[in-house]
Amino acid sequence: MSTYVLMKILESAPSRYDRGIRWLTLGGLDRAYERLTTYIKTGQKVLDVGCGTGALTILVAKKGAKVKGIDINPQMLEIAGERVKKMSLQKQVKLEEKGVAELESEKEESYDAVVSGLCFSELSEDELSFALKEINRILKPGGLILVADEVKPEAGLKRYLNWILRLPLAIVTWIVTQTTTRAVRGLPDKIREAGFEIRSTRYNRMHSFLELVGQKPGGKN
Amino acid sequence: MGWIQYILINVVETCLRMLPIPIRTGLIVLGNPGRNSPVILTCNFHLTVARVKWALRGIDAYLLVANSRGINVWCAATGGLFTNHDVISVLKTSGVEDLVDHRQVILPQLAATGIERKYVRKKTGWIVQWGPVDIKDLPAYLPRRKKTPAMRQVSFPAEQRFEMAVAWAFPISLVAGLILLPLWREGILPAVLLTWGLALIIFMAFPLYQRWLNPRSERIGFVLFDFGRGGVQLILLAGILLGLFAVAKYTGNFSGLFFARWGIMSTLVVLVLSLDLMGSTPLYKSGLHADRFLKVSLDTDKCKGAAFCEQVCPRNCYDVDHHRHLATQPRAHLCVQCGACIVQCPFDALYFESPDGATIAPEIIRKFKLNLMGKRLVKTVGRG
Numbered sequence: 001m002s003t004y005v006l007m008k009i010l011e012s013a014p015s016r017y018d019r020g021i022r023w024l025t026l027g028g029l030d031r032a033y034e035r036l037t038t039y040i041k042t043g044q045k046v047l048d049v050g051c052g053t054g055a056l057t058i059l060v061a062k063k064g065a066k067v068k069g070i071d072i073n074p075q076m077l078e079i080a081g082e083r084v085k086k087m088s089l090q091k092q093v094k095l096e097e098k099g100v101a102e103l104e105s106e107k108e109e110s111y112d113a114v115v116s117g118l119c120f121s122e123l124s125e126d127e128l129s130f131a132l133k134e135i136n137r138i139l140k141p142g143g144l145i146l147v148a149d150e151v152k153p154e155a156g157l158k159r160y161l162n163w164i165l166r167l168p169l170a171i172v173t174w175i176v177t178q179t180t181t182r183a184v185r186g187l188p189d190k191i192r193e194a195g196f197e198i199r200s201t202r203y204n205r206m207h208s209f210l211e212l213v214g215q216k217p218g219g220k221n
Numbered sequence: 222m223g224w225i226q227y228i229l230i231n232v233v234e235t236c237l238r239m240l241p242i243p244i245r246t247g248l249i250v251l252g253n254p255g256r257n258s259p260v261i262l263t264c265n266f267h268l269t270v271a272r273v274k275w276a277l278r279g280i281d282a283y284l285l286v287a288n289s290r291g292i293n294v295w296c297a298a299t300g301g302l303f304t305n306h307d308v309i310s311v312l313k314t315s316g317v318e319d320l321v322d323h324r325q326v327i328l329p330q331l332a333a334t335g336i337e338r339k340y341v342r343k344k345t346g347w348i349v350q351w352g353p354v355d356i357k358d359l360p361a362y363l364p365r366r367k368k369t370p371a372m373r374q375v376s377f378p379a380e381q382r383f384e385m386a387v388a389w390a391f392p393i394s395l396v397a398g399l400i401l402l403p404l405w406r407e408g409i410l411p412a413v414l415l416t417w418g419l420a421l422i423i424f425m426a427f428p429l430y431q432r433w434l435n436p437r438s439e440r441i442g443f444v445l446f447d448f449g450r451g452g453v454q455l456i457l458l459a460g461i462l463l464g465l466f467a468v469a470k471y472t473g474n475f476s477g478l479f480f481a482r483w484g485i486m487s488t489l490v491v492l493v494l495s496l497d498l499m500g501s502t503p504l505y506k507s508g509l510h511a512d513r514f515l516k517v518s519l520d521t522d523k524c525k526g527a528a529f530c531e532q533v534c535p536r537n538c539y540d541v542d543h544h545r546h547l548a549t550q551p552r553a554h555l556c557v558q559c560g561a562c563i564v565q566c567p568f569d570a571l572y573f574e575s576p577d578g579a580t581i582a583p584e585i586i587r588k589f590k591l592n593l594m595g596k597r598l599v600k601t602v603g604r605g
Contacts (some may be wrong), residue, residue, distance in 0.1 A: 072306035074588045099306035101313040102344055124246045124288065130314040 028204070029148070032211050033059050033117060035202075036146040039213060040065050044112035047138070049100060049131065050119025054080030054093075056148075060115060061092040070098040100131035106138045113144040120184050121150045128184070132194035142219020145196055146212070152185040153207035162208045188212060227275055234268040238388030242267040243291025248315040249274070252281035256322045259363055261352070262311065263329060264289035264303055272356045280360060283320060287311040295503075298335030299559060301590025305340045308332075312345050327352040327366075330373060333533035333561035337587060351532055368532075375503035375535045375557075382424040385501045390420035393493055397486075412486060419461075419490050427502065461487045503535070506558045512591060515558050515573040515581070517550070523570035524548050530562035530571060538562075560586045 033056050040046060042064030048057045051069030053076050060067045061084075071077050077095050084093045098105075100123065114135045120128055135145055153159045184190075187210060188198055196214035203210055234242060244267045251274065262285040263273050270286055277284070288310070289303035297303035312318070312326065328336060330351040338349040353362045353372040362368060394416040401409045465483050469476075500507025507513070517538075526546030531539040536555040539562070541548050548570075550556075563571040563586045573581040 072304060073301075075301075099310055101306070101310035104313070124314075126247050126314040126316075127310055 028209075029117070030055075032148045032209070036115065036148055036211055036213070037063055039144055039146055040113060040115075045110065047106070047111045047114045047135075049103075049114060049116040049135070050122065051080060051095065052076045052118070054083050054095070056115055056117045057093060057095075058083060058087060058089060061087075061089045064092075065112075066092050066094075068094045068096060070096050072097065072099045100127055100134065103131065103134035103138065106134070108137055109140045109143075111138050111143060112140055113146060114139060115146045117148045118150065120147065120187065121182055128190060129194070132191060132196075136195045136216055139216045140219060141216055143216045144199075145191065145214040145216070147187070147191070147214070148209075148211050149187065150183040150208060151187050151203075151210045152183045154186075158207050162206050165206075183208065222271070222274060227271065230268065230271045234271075235384050235387045236391035238268075238384065239392060241291030243288075244270055244286065246286045246288045246311060246315075248311075248317055248320075249284040249286060251277050251284055252279065254281040254283055254320075256320070258282050258321065259327060260285060260317060260321060260323075260325065261327045261359070262287055262308065264292065264294045264297055264332075266291055266293045266297075269293055269356070273359070276356045276359050280363065282363075283317055285311045285315055285317060285326070294329045295331040295334070295559075298332045299591060301335065303332060303335050305335075305337055305344070308336050308341055308349075309344050312341075312347050324348060325350055327363075329356075330354050330368075330533055331375075331535060331559075331561075333565055334559045335564070335590065337564060338529075339567060354535055370537055373532070373535065374537050377427065377502050377504050379425065381503075382427055383421075386417075386420040386424035389424075389494055389501070390417045393420070393490060397490075408482070411483075415483075415487060416490050419487065420494055423491075423494050423498070424501075431504075461491075504557065510558075510591065512558045512573075514576050516575075517553070517556055517558070517560075517562060518572055518574045518580070519548060519550060520570045520572070521547060523568045525568055525570075527567060529565045529567060533561040533565050535559060535561065563587075 037056070037059045040060050040063040044065040046060050046065045046067045048060060048067055048069040051057045051071045052073070054069055057067050057069040057080065069080060074097050077097055080095055084090055084095070123131060139145065153162050188201055191212065191214050192198060195216065197217055199213040199215050201210060201212050244265050246265050258281050260283045261273070261277070263269055265286045265288055273284060287303065287307045289297035289307065292302055294303065308328070324347045326347050327350050331354055333351060336349065341347055341349050350366055353359060353368055354375055355372070358372045362372060394413040397412045397416060398409050401412055462484060465480060469479055497507055497509055499505035500509060505513070524547050526541050526543065526548060528541040528548065530548050531541050536552065536557055538550050538552045538556050539548050540551055560573070563573065563583050566583065569583045572583055573586065575581070
């Protein structure tokens with residue numbers, strides 16, 4: 001899934017973002033989101049961290065949950081808003097321009113689940129550990145953290161292979177948009193360190209994309 | 222950081238100036254700061270951070286590096302890549318709040334196009350102070366936190382013109398060299414010299430022809446680019462051809478092929494260099510951005526003369542009449558349409574007006590930034 005670096009090109013043109021992502025990942029991202037959202041139940045309160053144009057937010061809402069989507073990019077939120085309106089999900093979805101550093105304004109133990117797709121790879125180490133700590137705080141005991149993101153393969157050979165596959169795309173992306181994504185290193189460990197129990201992980205063949213289900217200890221299972 | 226390292230960083234990164242070079246965001250401790258030491262925030266463009274550190278040698282301070290995607294402050298802030306959220310994020314997640322007793326953070330003034338003072342304060346309690354435009358003025362600014370009008374203004378002195386000449390010449394000559402490598406190896410050195418020579422002439426001579434540049438020109442076409450009606454290029458090209466003629470006469474290389482080669486090559490180099498000449502200076506909006514036609518208008522009913530505009534304008538367009546509590550724009554013709562004054566005005570008294578009379582309200586300017594091609598997602602809307 002080295003194609004995720006190209007996502008940056010699309011991000012600079014938010015109106016083309018969704019179509020492009022679908023095309024680039026050959027539907028892989030959609031399937032990952034579908035699998036993760038099977039954990040969401042009707043009536044739950046869910047936070048989507050880094051919701052972008054709202055692909056994951058909408059899937060969660062369709063499961064009957066109440067979702068708040070936050071993102072720092074107002075142009076993406078604008079598009080997310082239009083999509084939510086088009087699907088008549090306004091009653092269930094709330095969108096807010098807000099970064100992970102502003103999660104302090106969310107109430108303690110107020111969410112049943114926190115979902116996040118392709119957002120953690122945009123954060124610095126400081127931001128990621130801050131975000132995970134905050135997510136742990138705002139989740140109810142037993143609440144779930146559902147993550148789909150680009151990660152650094154741990155095994156040596158795959159790491160090199162991935163690096164080589166990624167390089168040309170990264171260069172093109174860098175030239176066109178002058179930014180790139182940073183795959184997260186050791187994401188499951190970081191999530192564990194923030195106080196979650198890992199329920200399941202699922203990698204792609206290259207070990208460069210991770211779907212993870214974590215749980216805040218406590219509550220009734 | 223020693224002299225040699227600092228010079229090396231400047232040389233290499235000036236050559237690669239067009240590319241973003243990100244560095245790790247977060248907190249950098251300078252010297253031996255205490256609980257009342259200044260907190261200074263900058264972008265995560267490697268060259269900028271190196272220069273800030275260099276300027277602050279011997280000063281005890283906390284330096285916060287916020288995520289601007291490896292791009293310089295002005296471009297990133299105006300292009301929506303250096304935002305309120307990036308500033309809030311580094312304030313909250315870097316741990317600086319545990320290290321100092323005060324809540325004042327000094328931001329580069331040029332970040333005012335993207336960072337809202339009011340918003341940062343509301344979300345974090347930190348008070349943004351607009352530091353000087355030029356990093357070199359930081360030590361003079363720090364003790365009293367007062368800026369002279371010169372510290373608020375962008376300028377394009379010889380050293381910056383040289384920097385931009387190098388920033389263009391290096392990538393162009395690199396590409397030219399790579400193209401010529403399989404085709405005409407002996408031509409590489411002269412082509413590289415030609416590129417560097419032309420780049421240096423065009424940028425160093427900027428003040429000489431600056432008055433003929435027309436930032437309002439509609440004719441940003443394929444050939445004419447930024448030089449208004451193309452006069453300057455033609456004169457330059459004529460000069461080059463005369464030079465070629467002289468060289469050919471002198472060396473006895475006089476032939477049609479010689480002229481064709483060098484004539485075409487110099488034309489190409491001049492065209493690439495003039496592609497966004499105005500945008501390569503801090504004195505004009507990019508010639509490729511439609512925003513250059515916009516005018517900043519003042520709603521005198523809303524203005525209370527609070528002088529936020531005066532504090533952030535990098536062209537010193539404003540004077541504030543403190544008797545009438547009103548801002549005036551005596552130097553409006555210098556405006557570079559950066560939008561900083563509009564973003565910062567606490568009374569929404571300023572807005573953009575396009576030549577056809579449509580207006581862009583402050584909330585749109587704050588929210589929707591220009592992308593690389595100078596477009597906003599949201600179109601101009603009438604004032605209602």
